[in-house]
Amino acid sequence: MTLLNLALFQARPAFRSVDEALSELDSAMSRAAASGAEMLVTPELYFSGYGSSNAVRAAGQVQGSPALRAAGQLAARHRVGLVLGYPEKSGSALYNSASVFDRGGHLISNYRKVALPNEFERDCFTPGTGPEAFDFEGVRxxxxxxxxxxxxxxxxxxxxxxxxxxxxxxxLRAKWRFVSDAIVPSRAYENAMFIGYCDYAADESNSQFSGTSSICAPDGQHLCRATGSEDLVFATIDTSAVHLRKSDFDCLQDLKRFDLATPPIPQIA
Incomplete structure (x- = not known):
């Protein structure tokens, strides 16, 4: 059994400068540390804000840039691991990425988004290659x-x-709130895992985003949920719940019993 105190930073939606993003992140990590958090997650493209091609290109960071080093230094100073959404430059390509820093400020993983859903993203970003696993404080x-x-x-x-x-x-846009309501808990349940889902805030001045950041348990239940405005939400991850869920029935093991060929995807005119 491993316990991990997880925090989600449901930040206000804004097109930030890198300095503004680091300043707000410093404050959020300070509050998270004071509440006992060991890891903090930001929304997608936190370093730039979401939806502006000019903003994401201006905020693009190469690995090891001064801004990313500064983010790692915040993690080390507050002793809080960090999942940071940002636009990543690599050669001529730009990726919608998230870097992971451990509590000592060391980069331990960098993920590039695979599924690009709209014209803004397809115009700006190159797709990544899929998830990889890493260990953080004993949690996979x-x-x-x-x-x-x-x-x-x-x-x-x-x-x-x-x-x-x-x-x-x-x-997540407000009109697709069913993703946080239904799809995220389903993914947690069907894969026997915890999911920390961190969105931007939504309030009277900006209702574009759903503002429903949440942490779901392997049984599909919400452990905590934000209510719309800028917020930090917390939950404790207890990995024994993963093993308990699998002891009832393990979809991953049962899947091996099936011989399901993948049919071709039909073309619809």
Whole structure:
């Protein structure tokens, strides 16, 4: 059994400068540390804000950039691990990425979003190659970003890597709130994993995003949920719940009993 105190930073939606993003992140990590959090997750593209091609290109960071080093230094100073959504430059390509820093500020994983859902993202970003697993404080983790979670194949790929906690920075629009209401708990249940799903805030001044960041348990129940405005939400991850869920029935093991060929996808005129 391993316990991990997880915090989600449901940040206000804004097109930030990197300095503004780091300043707000410093404050959020300070509050998270004071509440006992060991890891904090930001929304998708937190470093730039979501929806502006100019903003994401201006905020693009190469690995090891001063801004990413500064984010790692915040993790080390507050002793809080960090999942940071940002636009990543690599050669001529730009990726919708999330870097993971451990509590010592060391980069331990970097994920690039696979599923690009709209013209803005397809115009800006190159798709990544899928989830990888990493260990954080004794918990097996993976990253997906936003639209990725709507594909059961990607969450299942993470599950086959032994993932106990799936971390999902997102920029979920209010009209698709059913994703946080129904799809995220379903992914947690069908893959026997915890999911931390971190969105932007929604309030009277900006109702574009859903503002329903949540942490779901392997039985599909919400452990905590944000209510709309800028917020930090917390829950304790107890990996014994993963093993308890699998002791009842293990979908991943039972799946091996099936011989299901994948049919071709029909073309619809």
């Amino acid at each position: 983790c993976s990253i997906l970003i936003c639209y990725d979670i709507e594909f059961p194949e990607l969450a299942r790929r993470a599950a086959f890597l032994g993932t106990e906690l799936l971390l999902v920075p997102t920029a």
